[in-house]
Amino acid sequence: MAGLVQVEREGDICRITLNRPEVMNALNRALRRELTAALLEGHGARVIVLTGAGRGFCSGQDLSDASGLDAAGFEAVLNGEYVPMIRAITEAPVPVIAAVNGVAAGAGANLALACDLVIAAESAVFIQAFTRIGLIPDAGGTSFLPRRVGLQRAMGAALLAEPVPARQAADWGMIWEAVPDERLAEVVAARAAKLAAGPTGAYAALKQALRGAFDQSLEAQLAVEARLQGICGQSEDFREGVAAFQEKRAPRFTGR
Structure with missing residues (x-):
């Protein structure tokens, strides 16, 4: 069944x-x-x-x-x-x-x-x-x-x-x-x-930021953005995204 x-x-x-x-x-x-x-x-x-x-x-x-x-x-x-x-x-x-x-x-x-x-x-x-x-x-x-x-x-x-x-x-x-x-x-x-096919790590950070936004002041939310962006900026997906943009091709994100 x-x-x-x-x-x-x-x-x-x-x-x-x-x-x-x-x-x-x-x-x-x-x-x-x-x-x-x-x-x-x-x-x-x-x-x-x-x-x-x-x-x-x-x-x-x-x-x-x-x-x-x-x-x-x-x-x-x-x-x-x-x-x-x-x-x-x-x-x-x-x-x-x-x-x-x-x-x-x-x-x-x-x-x-x-x-x-x-x-x-x-x-x-x-x-x-x-x-x-x-x-x-x-x-x-x-x-x-x-x-x-x-x-x-x-x-x-x-x-x-x-x-x-x-x-x-x-x-x-x-x-x-x-x-x-x-x-x-x-x-x-x-x-x-x-x-x-997208940047999974960025999606996870995005969800965290947006879902918490209604409970935060602007100052606190700006701090959240800075912290999460710092994490995303160290990812392989960010490096791949930049390379793909510069090379005028579709990015191949791995979620790392």
């Missing part, structure tokens, strides 16, 4: 597929644990692509898996299972692409927004569905959403719990781009290939 998460390695690209299509890839405990393990395994690649099997990306928490939890139980699940899963994305030393092939709702929407680059099919929708059942956004949603779209749009999306179509999400800056459904696989493959 196929696992709840399918992992395929194609050269330097690790493709992770949520595999509960019969429930729109709803997140139960087993899936969350398998996904976290797969994401950590993907840290050894040069790019990770995360998508869903079937008609949807991820419909969020499997409510049948959360019934009967008391307050301590909710906290335990979020801290023990959701936090490691989200950190496995945000702290990955390589770019993580979300290929959103359909509905991304609740924690599923925020799983996508945790990724570095979100590419969605035009038919996809993003729904902060939490208030429909008397909850608040979790899985990092209260951090990712206002940072991407601003407070007013984040409030509207969370309070009203209405679907945000992929095109609107792209216009808002919630995601990178929305593409015709039939071109999603092609576009994601091209983006992944480009990133996999």
Whole structure:
């Protein structure tokens, strides 16, 4: 029987597929644990692509898996299972692409927004569905959403719990781009290939700098840039990039 998460390695690209299509890839405990393990395994690649099997990306928490939890139980699940899963994305030393092939709702929407680059099919929708059942956004949603779209749009999306179509999400800056459904696989493959051939060390430093920027003063951020640039400037990829520029050829980055 196929696992709840399918992992395929194609050269330097690790493709992770949520595999509960019969429930729109709803997140139960087993899936969350398998996904976290797969994401950590993907840290050894040069790019990770995360998508869903079937008609949807991820419909969020499997409510049948959360019934009967008391307050301590909710906290335990979020801290023990959701936090490691989200950190496995945000702290990955390589770019993580979300290929959103359909509905991304609740924690599923925020799983996508945790990724570095979100590419969605035009038919996809993003729904902060939490208030429909008397909850608040979790899985990092209260951090990712206002940072991407601003407070007013984040409030509207969370309070009203209405679907945000992929095109609107792209216009808002919630995601990178929305593409015709039939071109999603092609576009994601091209983006992944480009990133996999890029300067992996610089990508890791870039992620660290940008993800921490909202919590820093300008002075502190300038210091972060100087420190990380110093590290990147000693890399083989920097030397190769300069040589390629001077020789008017495409660089051949190795990630070192």
